[in-house]
Amino acid sequence: MFDDVRSEDRIIHVCVNVDCAMRGSEAIRDRLRDIVDETGSDIEVNDYVCFAACEQGPNLLIEHCRAFYSEVEPQHAESIVAHAEGGDAVEGIDRSSSFLARKIFNMLDAGFKPGDLSLSD
Numbered sequence: 721m722f723d724d725v726r727s728e729d730r731i732i733h734v735c736v737n738v739d740c741a742m743r744g745s746e747a748i749r750d751r752l753r754d755i756v757d758e759t760g761s762d763i764e765v766n767d768y769v770c771f772a773a774c775e776q777g778p779n780l781l782i783e784h785c786r787a788f789y790s791e792v793e794p795q796h797a798e799s800i801v802a803h804a805e806g807g808d809a810v811e812g813i814d815r816s817s818s819f820l821a822r823k824i825f826n827m828l829d830a831g832f833k834p835g836d837l838s839l840s841d
């Protein structure tokens with residue numbers, strides 16, 4: 721129903737809760753931030769606390785692309801930023817059509833902003 725809704729906020733939300741952090745999500749977040757800084761992009765990279773997909777982490781969400789990625793590794797970071805900048809989705813880790821992702825997107829459509837739970841300043 722809301723599949724065409726896009727956020728104007730250009731944000732990548734990276735889960736840094738315990739399970740994802742133990743699988744390396746903080747290093748992925750840091751790499752994403754480095755790439756964004758190096759390229760002068762205006763995309764924000766925020767901390768997020770649990771998408772309820774802990775067993776398939778590290779997980780992240782590109783809010784403005786309605787993209788949800790799982791089992792992300794640091795080497796995916798450049799492709800993820802490219803997707804966030806309007807490029808293609810990253811094959812193999814794209815879970816955007818999953819039931820969970822659709823629930824997350826529905827929450828966004830209802831006005832719930834993941835950044836509300838961000839650990840970032």
Ligand code: FES
Pocket residue numbers: 735736737738739740741769770771772773774775777778779
């Ligand atoms: S700890 Fe990352 S989704 Fe739950």
